[in-house]
Amino acid sequence: MGLDALSQKPHDRLADWLADDMVAVNLLIRDRMASEHAPRIPEVTAHLVEAGGKRLRPMLTLAAARLCGYGGPFHVHLAATVEFIHTATLLHDDVVDESERRRGRPTANLLWDNKSSVLVGDYLFARSFQLMVETGRIEVLGILANASATIAEGEVLQLTAAQDLATTEAVYLQVVRGKTAALFAAACEVGGVIADAPVGHIDALRDFGDALGIAFQIVDDLLDYGGSDASIGKNTGDDFRERKLTLPVIKAVALADAEERAFWERVIEQGDQREGDLARAQAIMARHGTMAAARDEALAWAARARAAITLLPDHPLRAMLDDLAGYVVARIS
Amino acid sequence: MGLDALSQKPHDRLADWLADDMVAVNLLIRDRMASEHAPRIPEVTAHLVEAGGKRLRPMLTLAAARLCGYGGPFHVHLAATVEFIHTATLLHDDVVDESERRRGRPTANLLWDNKSSVLVGDYLFARSFQLMVETGRIEVLGILANASATIAEGEVLQLTAAQDLATTEAVYLQVVRGKTAALFAAACEVGGVIADAPVGHIDALRDFGDALGIAFQIVDDLLDYGGSDASIGKNTGDDFRERKLTLPVIKAVALADAEERAFWERVIEQGDQREGDLARAQAIMARHGTMAAARDEALAWAARARAAITLLPDHPLRAMLDDLAGYVVARIS
Numbered sequence: 001m002g003l004d005a006l007s008q009k010p011h012d013r014l015a016d017w018l019a020d021d022m023v024a025v026n027l028l029i030r031d032r033m034a035s036e037h038a039p040r041i042p043e044v045t046a047h048l049v050e051a052g053g054k055r056l057r058p059m060l061t062l063a064a065a066r067l068c069g070y071g072g073p074f075h076v077h078l079a080a081t082v083e084f085i086h087t088a089t090l091l092h093d094d095v096v097d098e099s100e101r102r103r104g105r106p107t108a109n110l111l112w113d114n115k116s117s118v119l120v121g122d123y124l125f126a127r128s129f130q131l132m133v134e135t136g137r138i139e140v141l142g143i144l145a146n147a148s149a150t151i152a153e154g155e156v157l158q159l160t161a162a163q164d165l166a167t168t169e170a171v172y173l174q175v176v177r178g179k180t181a182a183l184f185a186a187a188c189e190v191g192g193v194i195a196d197a198p199v200g201h202i203d204a205l206r207d208f209g210d211a212l213g214i215a216f217q218i219v220d221d222l223l224d225y226g227g228s229d230a231s232i233g234k235n236t237g238d239d240f241r242e243r244k245l246t247l248p249v250i251k252a253v254a255l256a257d258a259e260e261r262a263f264w265e266r267v268i269e270q271g272d273q274r275e276g277d278l279a280r281a282q283a284i285m286a287r288h289g290t291m292a293a294a295r296d297e298a299l300a301w302a303a304r305a306r307a308a309i310t311l312l313p314d315h316p317l318r319a320m321l322d323d324l325a326g327y328v329v330a331r332i333s
Numbered sequence: 334m335g336l337d338a339l340s341q342k343p344h345d346r347l348a349d350w351l352a353d354d355m356v357a358v359n360l361l362i363r364d365r366m367a368s369e370h371a372p373r374i375p376e377v378t379a380h381l382v383e384a385g386g387k388r389l390r391p392m393l394t395l396a397a398a399r400l401c402g403y404g405g406p407f408h409v410h411l412a413a414t415v416e417f418i419h420t421a422t423l424l425h426d427d428v429v430d431e432s433e434r435r436r437g438r439p440t441a442n443l444l445w446d447n448k449s450s451v452l453v454g455d456y457l458f459a460r461s462f463q464l465m466v467e468t469g470r471i472e473v474l475g476i477l478a479n480a481s482a483t484i485a486e487g488e489v490l491q492l493t494a495a496q497d498l499a500t501t502e503a504v505y506l507q508v509v510r511g512k513t514a515a516l517f518a519a520a521c522e523v524g525g526v527i528a529d530a531p532v533g534h535i536d537a538l539r540d541f542g543d544a545l546g547i548a549f550q551i552v553d554d555l556l557d558y559g560g561s562d563a564s565i566g567k568n569t570g571d572d573f574r575e576r577k578l579t580l581p582v583i584k585a586v587a588l589a590d591a592e593e594r595a596f597w598e599r600v601i602e603q604g605d606q607r608e609g610d611l612a613r614a615q616a617i618m619a620r621h622g623t624m625a626a627a628r629d630e631a632l633a634w635a636a637r638a639r640a641a642i643t644l645l646p647d648h649p650l651r652a653m654l655d656d657l658a659g660y661v662v663a664r665i666s
Binding site: 035037038039040041089092095114115116118119120122123125126127129130132133136138141142145146148149151152153154155156157159160174 | 370448455456460484486489
């Protein structure tokens with residue numbers, strides 16, 4: 001099977017298997033993002049929620065719950081919760097990054113303004129906790145409150161690490177855990193919790209989500225230096241322009257000679273970026289093989305994700321999650 | 334007893350009575366606003382948390398719990414929760430309003446930046462839910478998740494109502510419930526819930542907080558047109574410059590003749606504000622008596638707050654809450 005077939009199927013197969021559940025999730029999302037008093041809220045959220053995101057995180061929750069034999073109604077609430085938290089972080093990230101495109105559309109803060117992005121994000125965050133309360137399970141509130149704190153911490157850490165050439169791979173990993181892996185891990189874990197799965201299975205699901213999230217983010221950061229605008233719906237070079245220290249850059253800085261060091265200081269630390277600098281950064285990273293080295297790390301995290309779920313019972317959904325971990329890194333293979 | 338004595342005592346007496354509890358709350362706040370990985374977080378929060386705010390909301394929670402005979406440890410967690418949610422909304426409000434001062438100091442977003450305000454607010458919000466999870470009481474999570482949704486909705490509503498002369502007193506009341514009364518009401522209610530108070534007492538506490546919050550906000554809005562910079566730590570005329578439709582303005586617009594109507598359209602709808610316009614707005618409101626009318630409404634809400642707690646058992650704290658409702662409106666009497 002070619003990489004192309006591999007890279008398309010796992011997500012679609014998950015979506016097919018979980019189709020009825022996803023219909024219920026989408027209905028619940030539409031119902032709960034409404035606001036009787038403040039019509040601007042659904043205007044802003046619809047922009048993101050209807051934009052055709054992959055709904056990867058809610059599918060992880062649904063898959064985890066179903067895989068653990070859950071037959072109740074609350075996996076739908078938790079899947080909607082996870083999507084709301086994700087959407088809230090995107091809205092707040094739009095304020096933060098001053099990025100110009102998100103999912104291939106103008107960001108909410110260009111269509112409306114920073115104010116609406118902040119407040120509507122807050123609204124969705126509050127709504128997500130209301131959904132969790134409805135499940136009556138305080139453990140899931142604990143898991144997702146912890147994830148939310150880790151997300152915010154990771155974003156702040158990224159802010160302070162940006163423009164700092166002393167950023168280590170360990171700090172990068174913390175940032176990635178915060179900005180991506182924490183919600184992936186929690187999305188999987190709460191699916192196991194709501195199904196009353198054994199502790200070992202819940203741990204396996206969390207580890208799967210964590211490793212999958214890290215692989216996913218490393219790949220995303222690699223694509224920012226190599227993907228095409230069309231394929232990822234965001235501008236190549238965004239991270240470079242925002243002077244973020246992502247894995248291939250951190251590795252290249254560690255291997256830099258004096259001239260390259262001066263280059264990184266100018267473009268990242270001083271923010272003095274000129275025509276051709278992005279291409280030069282790409283050339284330096286290619287010379288040191290840091291894109292390939294970062295790719296190898298992504299592959300290793302994907303392998304860890306796959307290893308974690310071997311502890312779970314045999315199930316068609318387990319096979320799809322396994323394939324999904326392969327798909328995530330296939331984007332850069 | 335003169336107004337001055339009246340206006341100083343209730344808050345201080347509450348603080349004295351609850352001194353040991355407040356020490357515990359402040360310790361917990363300092364402990365939980367720390368972040369191992371992201372030192373910018375306590376830098377930003379300390380700025381607000383240490384700024385000597387009145388800690389009115391956490392004292393309401395402590396007072397409600399003690400008044401209902403609570404002897405456990407978790408009223409401290411809930412008081413810290415309420416202060417974290419309040420601080421998070423201030424941080425996000427700083428981004429939103431582009432206001433220049435908060436509690437008499439420069440706002441966080443001038444000392445740091447919008448990014449930090451958004452993300453640190455998110456962090457405190459997540460931390461507040463972690464604190465609630467520790468109490469093991471899912472009802473309090475429900476109450477404060479609902480309050481958080483109402484707060485965000487109210488802020489969005491205020492955003493869309495700003496600059497709109499068609500804003501009614503009913504919309505104003507909704508905005509005020511969102512921006513102030515929802516958290517006051519929840520702060521009181523969770524104190525009763527954690528103490529396992531009878532439903533009638535919990536309802537009375539919530540009604541007290543709601544009415545107190547509405548009185549408090551009407552007074553705050555009045556002071557924005559008449560208080561001195563020193564006494565309230567924020568710039569008189571902020572609401573006017575931000576073109577907010579607050580109660581005395583809404584009442585004045587309803588009574589405006591053609592010339593006044595043209596004035597309001599220019600300064601509020603078109604945002605064309607010139608030297609002397611604030612003084613003219615004040616003069617128009619004085620002519621129609623709308624400041625006095627709004628003051629009467631604040632007094633009526635304070636009376637409702639006092640009436641609500643007559644249902645509670647006789648207790649020194651009940652008397653202090655009663656005095657507090659008097660104090661809140663004494664600022665404008």
